Amino acid sequence: MTLLQQHYDQYTAEDRHVWQLLFERQLQALPGRAAPAFMEGLARIGFTADQIPDFRQTNQVLRRLTGWELVAVPGIVDDAVFFGLLAARQFPATTWLRKLAELDYLEEPDMFHDVFGHVPLLTNPAFARFLHQLGHIGLRHAADPAAVELLARLYWFTVEFGLIRDAGSGQARIYGAGILSSAGETRYSLGPEPRRHTFGTDAVLATAFRKDVFQTDYFVLDSLDQLFDTLPEVQRQLRAASVGAEV
Numbered sequence: 434m435t436l437l438q439q440h441y442d443q444y445t446a447e448d449r450h451v452w453q454l455l456f457e458r459q460l461q462a463l464p465g466r467a468a469p470a471f472m473e474g475l476a477r478i479g480f481t482a483d484q485i486p487d488f489r490q491t492n493q494v495l496r497r498l499t500g501w502e503l504v505a506v507p508g509i510v511d512d513a514v515f516f517g518l519l520a521a522r523q524f525p526a527t528t529w530l531r532k533l534a535e536l537d538y539l540e541e542p543d544m545f546h547d548v549f550g551h552v553p554l555l556t557n558p559a560f561a562r563f564l565h566q567l568g569h570i571g572l573r574h575a576a577d578p579a580a581v582e583l584l585a586r587l588y589w590f591t592v593e594f595g596l597i598r599d600a601g602s603g604q605a606r607i608y609g610a611g612i613l614s615s616a617g618e619t620r621y622s623l624g625p626e627p628r629r630h631t632f633g634t635d636a637v638l639a640t641a642f643r644k645d646v647f648q649t650d651y652f653v654l655d656s657l658d659q660l661f662d663t664l665p666e667v668q669r670q671l672r673a674a675s676v677g678a679e680v
């Protein structure tokens with residue numbers, strides 16, 4: 434796959450306005466809801482409301498902190514490409530921003546989701562190590578639909594829609610980018626409606642998900658280190674799924 438360039442000088446006044454609106458809205462909503470690791474990462478990476486992130490500048494910070502970098506892609510990439518990028522410590526991100534009329538819902542992730550939602554935690558060594566190893570695991574199983582489905586569930590309920598228990602208060606906090614980039618789901622995920630479960634590999638891999646609605650179930654980690662620690666069990670279940678598919 435040919436990677437793209439950001440073409441930073443082509444962002445319009447509407448693009449800058451959309452970034453500012455989304456950034457300021459989330460910055461008001463996230464204190465007390467977002468995981469401290471995310472808020473610390475947001476400060477480290479230096480994003481601001483008045484400036485769309487320039488991938489060149491962002492990558493200088495990421496490389497220094499964890500060895501990661503952003504690469505521009507046109508949209509959702511196929512499984513083998515996606516896992517290959519993660520294994521190379523490269524995170525795929527779109528460069529386009531939603532329109533003013535689409536502030537609250539998009540069918541495909543835009544730059545605000547990809548960059549605001551994901552990049553701050555790429556400054557966290559524990560999270561970055563998990564994502565890197567997940568890429569290597571995914572590469573080994575990218576041709577196996579049963580294994581890819583399990584990996585998609587793991588990614589969905591952690592990287593995209595994960596919650597984590599705050600060490601001080603014991604309350605659930607948000608670290609998943611799909612929540613952190615959504616004003617509605619930021620509030621909904623910690624409210625009375627959804628079910629929040631203690632994170633467990635068996636339960637996560639057994640849970641299907643939908644992309645077009647707020648989640649009905651979330652899984653709550655005890656720490657970001659727990660993500661990497663679950664990978665041996667994940668690999669065992671992937672091997673079992675692959676054998677089962679062959680029978």
